[in-house]
Amino acid sequence: MSLRHAVLGLLTTGPASGxxxxxxxxxxxxxxxxxxxxxxxxELAKMADEGLVEVAAEGPRGxxxxxxxxxxxxxxxxxxxxxxxxxxxxxxxxxRVFFLHLVDPDKAVAFLRxxxxxxxxxxxxxxxxxxxxxxEEPDQENKSGRVVLEWGLRASATYRDWARWxxxxxxx
Amino acid sequence: MSLRHAVLGLLTTGPASGxxxxxxxxxxxxxxxxxxxxxxxxELAKMADEGLVEVAAEGPRGxxxxxxxxxxxxxxxxxxxxxxxxxxxxxxxxxRVFFLHLVDPDKAVAFLRxxxxxxxxxxxxxxxxxxxxxxEEPDQENKSGRVVLEWGLRASATYRDWARWxxxxxxx
DNA sequence: GCATGCATGTAATCCGTTACATGATTTA
DNA sequence: TAAATCATGTAACGGATTACATGCATGC
Numbered sequence: 324m325s326l327r328h329a330v331l332g333l334l335t336t337g338p339a340s341g342x343x344x345x346x347x348x349x350x351x352x353x354x355x356x357x358x359x360x361x362x363x364x365x366e367l368a369k370m371a372d373e374g375l376v377e378v379a380a381e382g383p384r385g386x387x388x389x390x391x392x393x394x395x396x397x398x399x400x401x402x403x404x405x406x407x408x409x410x411x412x413x414x415x416x417x418x419r420v421f422f423l424h425l426v427d428p429d430k431a432v433a434f435l436r437x438x439x440x441x442x443x444x445x446x447x448x449x450x451x452x453x454x455x456x457x458x459e460e461p462d463q464e465n466k467s468g469r470v471v472l473e474w475g476l477r478a479s480a481t482y483r484d485w486a487r488w489x490x491x492x493x494x495x
Numbered sequence: 496m497s498l499r500h501a502v503l504g505l506l507t508t509g510p511a512s513g514x515x516x517x518x519x520x521x522x523x524x525x526x527x528x529x530x531x532x533x534x535x536x537x538e539l540a541k542m543a544d545e546g547l548v549e550v551a552a553e554g555p556r557g558x559x560x561x562x563x564x565x566x567x568x569x570x571x572x573x574x575x576x577x578x579x580x581x582x583x584x585x586x587x588x589x590x591r592v593f594f595l596h597l598v599d600p601d602k603a604v605a606f607l608r609x610x611x612x613x614x615x616x617x618x619x620x621x622x623x624x625x626x627x628x629x630x631e632e633p634d635q636e637n638k639s640g641r642v643v644l645e646w647g648l649r650a651s652a653t654y655r656d657w658a659r660w661x662x663x664x665x666x667x
Numbered sequence: 668g669c670a671t672g673c674a675t676g677t678a679a680t681c682c683g684t685t686a687c688a689t690g691a692t693t694t695a
Numbered sequence: 696t697a698a699a700t701c702a703t704g705t706a707a708c709g710g711a712t713t714a715c716a717t718g719c720a721t722g723c
Contacts, residue, residue, distance in 0.1 A: 325587050326710080332594040342674050355593055357584035359712060364676060366710095384674050384719045399594070404602045408588035408610075412529040415497050416580035421527055421643050422504040422571070424635040430576045438580075463596040470661045471593050481653040489642045498682085514702050531684060536703060556691045556702050673720075681712080692701070 326366050329356040331375065331399040334391040336464075338379045341367050341387070355471065370395070423493065431493045439486035446479035498538050501528040503547065503571040506563040508636075510551045513539050513559070527643065542567070595665065603665045611658035618651035 333339065333347050341364050348358045358366075367389055370376045375395035380388040391399075416438060423431045453472055459465060505511065505519050513536045520530045530538075539561055542548045547567035552560040563571075588610060595603045625644055631637060 324710085325585070325590060329590055332590070332597070335594070335597060340674075341676095352590075352593070354582070354584060355586055355589045357711095360675090361677075361713085362711060364674095368676090382674095385676095386674060400598060403591050403594060403598055404606060408591060410526070411583065411586065412526060413497070414527055414583065417527045417643055417646060418497060418501055418504070418524075419575050419580060420646070421524070421639055422507070422575060423642070424639045425504070425507060426572060426575055434576060466664065467593055467596045470595070470664055471589055473660070474589060474592070474657050477653050477657050478650075481649050485646050485649050488645070492638065492642055496682085512702075513704095532703090533685085533705075534683060537705090540704090554702090557704095558702060668723100670723085671721085674718085676716080678715080679713085682710085684709080685707085687706080688704080690702085692699100694699080695697090 325356060325402075326358055326362065327370055327375065328399055328402045329358070330363070330366060330370065331391055331395050334376060334389060334395070335399070338388040338390040340382075340389065351468075354475065420489070428493060432490055435486050435490040435493065439483050439490065442479050442483035442486060446476065446483055449475045449479060497528060497574075498530055498534065499542055499547065500571055500574045501530070502535070502538060502542065503563055503567050506548060506561060506567070507571070510560040510562040512554070512561065516561075523640075526647065592661070600665060604662055607658050607662040607665065611655050611662065614651050614655035614658060618648065618655055621647045621651060 329348070329352060330344060333344055333352075339347070341360075344367075345358070345360055345363055348356070348363070352358075367376065371378065371389070373394075374392055375398055376389045377392055378387050379390035382388065419434065423434070426434075449472060453476065456465065456469060456472060501520070501524060502516060505516055505524075511519070513532075516539075517530070517532055517535055520528070520535070524530075539548065543550065543561070545566075546564055547570055548561045549564055550559050551562035554560065591606065595606070598606075621644060625648065628637065628641060628644060633641075
């Protein structure tokens with residue numbers, strides 16, 4: 324049920340079409356909340372029905388620009404502060420590690436090495452993003468973004484270091 | 496598609512009924528892979544159809560004990576080493592943080608404080624589990640479990656420290 | 668005029684959750 | 696004998712993915 328809240332959040336910076344939103348899901352929200360194209364269009368239609376958004380303008384090629392309504396804004400704020408985030412309960416990487424004693428030790432090591440490499444790579448990419456962001460003028464809006472970025476940096480470093488440590492545990 | 500692999504992994508230690516498996520999902524796999532009762536029974540029936548598991552024994556109250564087959568074992572090993580884990584792409588807590596500039600600063604701080612507390616609590620609980628586990632005789636099977644536990648310890652500590660740091664960022 | 672990008676929509680299928688429904692066995 | 700636990704199954708619904716389908720506008 325969070326897709327609509329992600330949409331509402333994105334619309335707080337101004338009206339946007341489904342197409343615009345899709346790109347913002349792919350870029351800024353890539354690792355925070357993902358959505359497919361067909362999911363988005365369907366959800367926007369439902370949200371318009373329910374009065375959370377409205378079509379503010381129509382453009383060429385059937386483009387519809389949606390704007391958040393007062394009801395939509397209220398729903399967003401309620402969800403942000405009154406609804407508890409669901410803890411994550413599915414992690415395919417960890418599920419594999421849980422049964423890692425079943426595979427050849429060299430395959431287990433290769434698996435962990437790969438996870439460490441992926442995490443290291445992600446950490447490097449985020450570090451580059453962080454450099455760019457640090458040069459921007461700070462404001463309220465990008466402050467939240469920086470806090471999320473910092474989470475990414477810390478999480479990827481933790482993941483990388485854990486995978487390297489795990490490798491030593493399996494080998495011994 | 497990982498539910499079946501979780502089931503196969505659990506069955507490598509011996510035959511079990513849907514009911515047995517459900518409890519193991521709730522306890523050992525709680526934060527690794529969750530499943531509901533109706534999902535499990537449905538999946539076991541499908542897996543039996545496909546020859547990944549078989550009914551090895553029947554007991555009182557209609558109890559059916561499932562055992563992993565050679566095909567099931569092959570499917571599990573293939574998935575473990577040849578199929579890349581899906582990166583996580585949805586995190587409701589981070590989605591809220593991404594839009595945290597939209598709420599009153601005191602509500603934002605309260606949100607982060609709560610996340611820090613939850614993470615700290617989880618870290619404490621896992622620490623207690625770790626103490627118990629360290630007293631067990633080490634073997635191949637619990638080695639994987641310890642590696643997962645270590646992930647939990649590191650992830651919860653990172654999460655806790657990040658949330659405390661984020662609080663200072665929002666307040667300033 | 669052709670390729671690329673903009674732009675929306677629908678259908679089929681799968682996975683997951685919630686709720687309902689039923690009944691046998693054990694234990695206090 | 697009543698309560699707790701063991702044990703399985705199904706139906707309805709909602710959310711997510713994949714694939715299909717279509718067509719306009721812009722820039723080269």
